[in-house]
Amino acid sequence: MLVLSRREGEGIVIGDNVVIRIVEIRGDHVRLGIEAPRSVVIHREEIAAEIREENARAAASAAVDLSRLPGSG
Numbered sequence: 001m002l003v004l005s006r007r008e009g010e011g012i013v014i015g016d017n018v019v020i021r022i023v024e025i026r027g028d029h030v031r032l033g034i035e036a037p038r039s040v041v042i043h044r045e046e047i048a049a050e051i052r053e054e055n056a057r058a059a060a061s062a063a064v065d066l067s068r069l070p071g072s073g
Contacts, residue, residue: 004012011021017037024031034042043051 006012006022008022008025011019011033013019018040019035021033021035022030023033036042
């Protein structure tokens, strides 16, 4: 993990087209601004975890017993 120190107004660049900027620091909270193309999916960590869990549940409930399909033997 790369750990950087930044001040308000400063930023970091990821790849060629993603910039993360420190918008505001207030107490123990930091507000970040993220500039990225619309094609780049951005989620807070806890939301990304919820999406992964929901996708796993959906995949498990959609599992099909292929042996019951016609022509499977």
